[in-house]
Amino acid sequence: MRHLIVVLGDQLNRDSAAFDKFDPAKDAVWMAEVTEESTHVWSHKARIALFLSAMRHFRDALREEGIRVHYRELSEGSLADFLKRDIAKLKPQRVIAAEPGDYRVRDSLAPMIEFVEDRHFLCSTAEFREHARGRKQLRMEFFYREMRRRHEVLMDGGQPVGGQWNFDHENRGAFGKAGPLGLPAPRRFQADAITKKVIGLVGKKFAKHPGSLEDFDWPVTPGEALDALDDFIAHRLPLFGQYQDAMWTAEPWLYHSRISAAMNLKLLNPRDAIRAAEKADAPLAAREGFIRQILGWREYVRGVYWLRMPEYVEGNALDAHARLPKFYWTAETDMACLREAIGQTLRYGYAHHIQRLMVTGLYALVAGVDPRQVHEWYLAVYVDAVEWVELPNTIGMSQFADGGYLASKPYAATGKYIARMSNYCAGCRYDPAESTGERACPITTHYWDFLIRNEAKLKKIPRMEMQLRNLVRIAPAKKKAIRERAQELRDAH
Ligand code: FAD
Ligand code: SF4
Numbered sequence: 001m002r003h004l005i006v007v008l009g010d011q012l013n014r015d016s017a018a019f020d021k022f023d024p025a026k027d028a029v030w031m032a033e034v035t036e037e038s039t040h041v042w043s044h045k046a047r048i049a050l051f052l053s054a055m056r057h058f059r060d061a062l063r064e065e066g067i068r069v070h071y072r073e074l075s076e077g078s079l080a081d082f083l084k085r086d087i088a089k090l091k092p093q094r095v096i097a098a099e100p101g102d103y104r105v106r107d108s109l110a111p112m113i114e115f116v117e118d119r120h121f122l123c124s125t126a127e128f129r130e131h132a133r134g135r136k137q138l139r140m141e142f143f144y145r146e147m148r149r150r151h152e153v154l155m156d157g158g159q160p161v162g163g164q165w166n167f168d169h170e171n172r173g174a175f176g177k178a179g180p181l182g183l184p185a186p187r188r189f190q191a192d193a194i195t196k197k198v199i200g201l202v203g204k205k206f207a208k209h210p211g212s213l214e215d216f217d218w219p220v221t222p223g224e225a226l227d228a229l230d231d232f233i234a235h236r237l238p239l240f241g242q243y244q245d246a247m248w249t250a251e252p253w254l255y256h257s258r259i260s261a262a263m264n265l266k267l268l269n270p271r272d273a274i275r276a277a278e279k280a281d282a283p284l285a286a287r288e289g290f291i292r293q294i295l296g297w298r299e300y301v302r303g304v305y306w307l308r309m310p311e312y313v314e315g316n317a318l319d320a321h322a323r324l325p326k327f328y329w330t331a332e333t334d335m336a337c338l339r340e341a342i343g344q345t346l347r348y349g350y351a352h353h354i355q356r357l358m359v360t361g362l363y364a365l366v367a368g369v370d371p372r373q374v375h376e377w378y379l380a381v382y383v384d385a386v387e388w389v390e391l392p393n394t395i396g397m398s399q400f401a402d403g404g405y406l407a408s409k410p411y412a413a414t415g416k417y418i419a420r421m422s423n424y425c426a427g428c429r430y431d432p433a434e435s436t437g438e439r440a441c442p443i444t445t446h447y448w449d450f451l452i453r454n455e456a457k458l459k460k461i462p463r464m465e466m467q468l469r470n471l472v473r474i475a476p477a478k479k480k481a482i483r484e485r486a487q488e489l490r491d492a493h
Pocket of ligand 1: 297382
């Protein structure tokens with residue numbers, strides 16, 4: 001055999017650089033489903049099912065093209081061990097793969113594989129390194145502008161379309177009291193024979209893993225992923241911007257696209273999503289808001305991941321050591337916002353960005369949970385979880401554990417933020433305005449405790465000045481009561 005092309009579970013793009021010069025007469029593909037990839041950290045059942053189903057569909061599509069695929073169905077063990085064994089058997093002249101998206105996997109496979117650039121992304125790791133060179137702190141906004149210019153997205157004669165780069169101020173709407181009326185239901189994808197078989201297998205083999213398989217309806221092929229994108233562009237993009245940060249009880253999808261998992265598995269090319277939004281019949285603020293997430297945030301966090309690993313995962317700038325509350329795995333809590341966000345996470349493997357950042361992430365941040373445990377939770381519970389995107393979002397953006405490398409300040413807020421952006425508080429036994437007493441909102445209590453606890457460190461962050469100023473107005477006795485209640489809450493975790 002000439003070349004053996006290794007395709008990992010999140011590299012399901014036929015236009016990958018690994019297939020350049022592929023010759024079906026001389027070359028073959030190698031793929032493997034191994035238990036280690038679902039167990040090295042705990043993993044949602046729907047996430048495992050999605051990977052396995054998408055991989056099997058990809059395998060079958062390659063075989064239909066006449067390509068030889070050496071495919072190992074679910075086996076106990078690690079990728080590296082199986083690959084080593086198969087290389088010894090098949091004796092290829094070269095073993096080639098696109099760069100893996102996970103430091104651990106790259107490290108374990110590097111001795112056996114020649115890696116080629118992952119062309120799925122719009123910014124290569126070398127280009128990002130160049131962007132970061134000489135900068136003490138990185139900021140997404142500057143990176144995003146570079147990307148807009150380089151790829152000529154929403155540009156007009158060298159200037160941003162509409163005369164500004166950013167429409168964030170138009171994109172922070174909440175629903176009124178009546179809630180989101182006439183929400184367009186997202187397109188669902190019925191399980192075919194392959195997916196049904198995988199769901200049965202995962203249900204049995206990973207019965208103890210978190211999450212449910214009952215509502216599994218994710219796209220598992222490139223065709224379905226494009227349908228999901230088209231459905232979003234036609235029906236939800238126009239209001240995506242306005243309600244991007246809003247939340248509502250029992251409405252997990254709202255105006256979000258649900259394409260992250262398909263994109264992360266490379267079933268969907270981000271260029272297709274960006275171009276579709278650019279030319280869509282939707283307000284500029286919505287189109288720009290959506291494009292910013294993909295061309296900006298998604299590429300930016302990947303750049304940070306490869307720049308800062310492996311030490312990035314060790315970050316704990318705020319010295320947070322509390323354990324992750326048990327209710328993160330059960331959704332059994334009186335806090336309505338966390339019950340909702342975690343409940344839908346366990347049911348669907350999905351929560352939108354603000355639920356992740358400003359509900360589950362916020363609670364963990366202000367309660368002082370160990371960032372490593374928070375990272376392992378996020379990596380476990382979402383269908384779209386892959387480390388290059390999950391880790392910087394958790395360690396950097398959500399937990400400020402990198403000390404401000406990725407974000408300019410911690411995303412810390414009281415329960416009043418959640419009251420403003422959702423209807424959760426209306427159905428909660430706590431009061432977001434209270435920090436002590438029976439009805440005190442635990443997020444509000446933890447928020448003030450967070451400021452008191454970290455005051456010296458937070459004083460060094462210019463953008464925290466306003467928030468810290470409010471601390472001065474709190475009497476010492478009240479501060480003491482807040483600190484005691486916060487500790488009681490932590491002890492009850
Ligand atoms: P939409 O809201 O419709 O956004 C469109 C697309 O933009 C998404 O599909 C996604 O590809 C991209 N995007 C949006 N925000 C981000 C972001 N902050 N970083 C990178 N890409 C972004 N996203 C993942 O894909 N995998 C993860 O494991 C993951 N973990 C996260 C952990 C935390 C703590 C936080 C705060 C965010 C995380 N995100 C992650 C980012 C974001 O929450 C999800 O991409 C988004 O919720 C997916 O839903 P959607 O496809 O409906 O997105
Ligand atoms: Fe969440 Fe506090 Fe509102 Fe309850 S009162 S839903 S705990 S923010």
